[in-house]
Amino acid sequence: MTLTIGVEPRAGAVRVATSAVRSTLTVPIVALLAALIGGAVLILAEGEDPFAVYWTALDGVLFGPRGLSDTATAATPLILIGLGYALAYRARLFTIGAEGQYLMGAIASVALVTAAGVRDLPGPALMVIGATAAVMAGALWGGLAGFLQVRFGASVVISSLMLVYVAQAFLQWAIRVGIRDPDSFIPASRELGAATLPTVPGLDTHLGFLVAIVTGPCLALLLARHRLGYRVSVLGHNADALDANEVASRRVMLAVIVWAGGLAGLAGFAETAGVNGRLGDSASLGYGFTAIIVALLGRLHPIGVVLAGLAVAALKIGFEVAARSHELPSSLVGVIQALVVVFVVAGDALVARGRGGSR
Template sequence: MPLRLEKRPEPSKAMLYLTPVGAVLLTAVIGMIVFSLIGYNGVAAVREIFLTPLTNPLKWQDLAVKSAPLIIIAVGLALCYRSNVWNIGAEGQYVLGGLAGTGVALLTRDMSGPWILPLMVVAGMAGGMAWAFIPALLRTKLKVNEILTSLMLTYVAIQLLNYLVLGPWKDPMGFGFPQTRMFTADQMLPRVVPGTIIHLGAPIAIVVALVVWFVMSRSVFGYQVKVVGSAPYAARYGGFSVNRTIWMVLLASGALAGLAGVLEAAGPFGRMVPSFPTNYGFTAIIVAFLGRLHPIGIIFAGLALSIVVVGGEVAQTTAGLPPAAVGIFQAMMLFFLLASDVLVRYRVRWRSPVTAEATA
C-alpha cells in the first residue's frame, strides 16, 4: 500500500512554535531509552544533560559563553535559509574569521590601544565574508550548488588553520605546541560580569539577533529575502534580483560567522590553536531550525543547544557517557524537529493500489 503525503491546512503559529518544544522533549525521552539500552543510567544521563546546567549556578556562565557563537552564526544562517540559499559552510567561515582576527592580533602584538580589538572584529567579519564570497560567486555565475562548495571550503579552512599554527604562526616559546602566541590585554574581550568567564560576546549576540529581527521585520531587505525565498518568480516580477539577494545573504551570513570566530578567538581561546573548530557552524544549523529561522526564537534555541552541550560535558564525568553523546542528542533533536515540521504541514495517507490507479 503506497504512502502519500497530503498537505494540511496552514498550521497555526502556536503549533509551529510548540513543535520545537515537543522535539526537545521527545529527544529527552528517546535519549533516556537509548542510553539505558546500551548500559548506562538513562535517567541520570538525561537529568545531567538537561537539568544540571539549569540548576547549577556555576554552569550558567558556561551557557552564556557557549550560546553566544551559536546565536550569532544561526542568525546569519537564518537569513540564507529564509531566502532558500543553503549555506552549510558556516564552520569554515567561522574559522576564517578567527584566523583573520588572529592575523591582526599577531601584527599588532607590540602595539597597544583600544582600536586593536575593533580592528580584529572588522578583520574577522571580512574573513568570513571572503570565505562566503566563493560559493556566492559560483552560485550566481556558474549555477554551482552552494551546499557543496560552502561545505568543502570548511575543510580547506581547517587545513589552512593547521598550516598556520604548525608553521609561520607557531609560538617560538610554546615548547613545540602547535599554537600562536597568547593575545595581549588589548586584544582580548573584556569580561562583562566580574568574577565570571562571561565576556562581551554574550551581549553582542543578543544585539545581533535583535538588529537582524528589526531588519527582517521592518525593512525592504527583509521583505525581499522572504519573497525571494518563498516565490522567486514573483520576486522577479516585483523587481527583486534573485542573484543580488544571494550575494547579500551569503555575505551577511559569512560576516556573522566570522564575527563569531573572532569573538571566540579573542574570548575563550585567547590564541589560535588546532582545536579552534568546535563544530559551532554545524550546530548552528540545528539552532536556526529549532528557532524557526526567527532571530528571537534563535536566542532561545541557542540557549537550548548550549544546555545540551554543557550538560553533555557534565554527563561524561558524572554518568560516564561517551563523548559522542552530545552529537547523538543533537542529531536526534534535528531529526525530530524535521519530522515534526513534515507532520505539522502534511498528513500521511495509506492508499491501496486500486485507489491509486483509479486516481492516476
C-alpha cells in the same frame, strides 16, 4: 538550473494563522522532548538511570557553580552562526559551510590583531579591529560560495562545504607557519594579548555573549522592518517575483550569503578572543555544523535562534556536568542534538501533511 530550487508543498496555501503559530512552537518543543526520550534510551543502554542523568544535567546547568556562565559561553558561537544560517535558509540558500567562514574569520582577526604595529594599540581598538577583520573574512569566504552559485550555478550546499576543507587546511598552515607563535612548541598561533574579550560583570562570560544576544533582536528587526528583510522573504518564496520587480535576485542572494558568512566570521573571533586566547590545532570543533541544528530548531527566526542556541548549549554543558558523576561517552550529546533536528524535520513534514496536502 541550480540545486537550491524546490517548492515546499505547503507554500502558497491559505494558511490558518492560528494553527501556523501553534505548530511554530509545538514542533520544536515536541522535537526537543522526543530527542531527549531518544537520549534516555541510549542512557539506559549505557546502564545509567536517565532520570538521574537528566536531573544532574539540569541541576548542573541551573545551580552549578559555572552552569549558567558556561552555557552562555557555549551558546555564543552557536547563536551567531545560527543567525547567519537562519538568514540564508529564509532565502532558501542552504549553505552548510559556516565552519569554514568561522575559521577564516578567526584566522584573519588573529593575524591582524597580533601583527607588529597593531598589537600595541589599546584593547578596545584591537577588539573592534579584530571583529571587523573577522566579519570581513567570513563574509568573503561565504561570499565566494555565493558568487559561485550566482555566477556559475554551482550549488552553494556543496561549494560551501568544499571551502570548509580548504579553510581547515589553511588553519593548519596558519598555525604552523603563518601566524605561529615562535615560542610555542606545538603549532599554535600568537596570543591575542590585549584583544582578549573582557568578562561581563555579573555574568561571568565574555563580551561576545552580549554581542550574540543583541544581534538576535537586531536581525529580527532587520527582517521585519528593513527592505532587505522583505526581499529575503520574497526570495524564499518566489525569486522570479523579485526580478519581475527589477530587484536583481542574484544581488539579494549574494547579500544574504555575505551577511551569513560575516556572522560566522564574527563567531570565530568571539570564540578565539573570548575563550581560547589563541588559535590551535583544535580550533575546528564543528560549531558550524551544530549551528545548523540551532537554526532549524529556532524556526529560522532570530529570537528562536537565540533560544535554540541557549538550549543546545545547555544540553552540551549539562551532559558535561553529568558525565562527571555518571559513566557517559562524550559523543552521546551529539546524537541527541542530531536527533533534535531529525525530529524537527519530521514534525514539519507531519504538520504539512496534517494541513491535508492542500497547497
